[in-house]
Amino acid sequence: MSKKVLVGMSGGVDSSVAAALLVDQGYEVTGVIMKIWDDELMFDQAGKHACFGPDEKEDVEKAQEVCDRLGIELVQVDLKDAYRDTVLDYFSSEYSCGRTPNPCVRCNSRMKFGAMVDRARELGITFDYFATGHYVRKSRDESSGVWHLRKAADHKKDQSYFLYRLDQGQLAAALFPLGDMTKDEVRQYAVKKGLGFEGIPESQDFIGGDYTELLKPGKPGLIVDTDGRELGTHQGIGQYTIGQRRGLGIASRKPLYVVRIDAERNLVYVGTDDELYTGELTADELVWGPVRPETFPVPCRIKVRSQQEPFPAEIIGMGDDSIKLRFANPQRAITPGQSVVIYREDLVLGGGVIQ
Numbered sequence: 001m002s003k004k005v006l007v008g009m010s011g012g013v014d015s016s017v018a019a020a021l022l023v024d025q026g027y028e029v030t031g032v033i034m035k036i037w038d039d040e041l042m043f044d045q046a047g048k049h050a051c052f053g054p055d056e057k058e059d060v061e062k063a064q065e066v067c068d069r070l071g072i073e074l075v076q077v078d079l080k081d082a083y084r085d086t087v088l089d090y091f092s093s094e095y096s097c098g099r100t101p102n103p104c105v106r107c108n109s110r111m112k113f114g115a116m117v118d119r120a121r122e123l124g125i126t127f128d129y130f131a132t133g134h135y136v137r138k139s140r141d142e143s144s145g146v147w148h149l150r151k152a153a154d155h156k157k158d159q160s161y162f163l164y165r166l167d168q169g170q171l172a173a174a175l176f177p178l179g180d181m182t183k184d185e186v187r188q189y190a191v192k193k194g195l196g197f198e199g200i201p202e203s204q205d206f207i208g209g210d211y212t213e214l215l216k217p218g219k220p221g222l223i224v225d226t227d228g229r230e231l232g233t234h235q236g237i238g239q240y241t242i243g244q245r246r247g248l249g250i251a252s253r254k255p256l257y258v259v260r261i262d263a264e265r266n267l268v269y270v271g272t273d274d275e276l277y278t279g280e281l282t283a284d285e286l287v288w289g290p291v292r293p294e295t296f297p298v299p300c301r302i303k304v305r306s307q308q309e310p311f312p313a314e315i316i317g318m319g320d321d322s323i324k325l326r327f328a329n330p331q332r333a334i335t336p337g338q339s340v341v342i343y344r345e346d347l348v349l350g351g352g353v354i355q
Helices: 013-024 056-070 080-096 103-122 168-172 183-192
Strands: 004-008 028-035 073-078 129-131 136-140 147-151 221-225 230-234 257-262 267-271 277-288 298-303 311-318 322-332 339-344 347-354
Touching: 004 013, 004 103, 013 028, 013 056, 013 129, 013 183, 028 056, 028 103, 056 073, 073 103, 080 103, 103 168, 147 168, 277 311, 277 339, 298 322, 322 339, 322 347
Parallel strands: 004 028, 004 129, 028 073, 221 267
Antiparallel strands: 136 147, 147 347, 221 230, 257 267, 277 322, 277 347, 298 311, 298 339, 311 322, 339 347
16 A cells, blocks of 8 residues: 655745655655735735745646646645744744844744644645655664654755754654755756746745835834944844844944844944854754763754854753854854754754854
8 A cells, every 4th residue: 555645845846846756656645735925915025936925826836737747636725824923923023032033944843844734634634744845864763763854965955954843753754855866856857757847946035025024113223333332223123133234324444244132222233243253152942852962062063054064063061941052163143043953974963043
């Protein structure tokens, strides 16, 4: 008897090829796509295609076209309200607190692998696995039965940073058909199957328009240097992030960057590039595997943003919900609200939200 697989579709080439591969491998496949756009939101899309935007209808139509070609059903689930509560409200709240959130990390664990899967089951769809077009791999420790998330074979496309918060139940039921493939191989497979993605640009943006339009109105305040001297004013801390240089509205002989945001005092601190570097970080909302370190320091490699190679660090302390890391070399623009993901070779050990 063939195994049943629910495939999360987006209208993009990666999820489409994941579905095609599973059909070719003999699985009984059903596609599912979540509808999250709110027509009451009005903003300038600025010509960008993204996960969240008014062109969602085009994505659904493309996903339906692919499923028709593959001879499988596509189920559409309306998760607009859940997405607003889980992702958009979180996004706005974090910026209003002077932090820079990562909506994709939250969306993957709570929406794609959470609410979308749950809604499909509520609709009576039965399946053994849930698959996506993410470039990651997983493995199982036979002695302990524990599932591990691993980096993709193509490290340039690896998306483990965005999936580090998946729990054991989610990992156990997950399939990642693209984990051993390169992007070129995926595109070649799409051509072979006649999926119709030739010349279609890839989109990796969260939102198609200006993200500040999702934020609550900001309260004006001061821009100061690291000695507390007033240099200018701002119209809300939500429009700033660590490392930002453009749009500060400050006249200065040397380049200045946002180096700290004090939400309680409504202050934006600016300084030189040198002042952006630090040697350690603390993170909370910790997600960790079953084997926790008992003695420190523990060598590891970490990522503090998605588009970077893991760099050497060491764990110097860990609590029930927090972790402290020291870097081998100072790192630039460590940003509260973003995630730090911790690796041993290609294995994801865990991660947390930078404080």
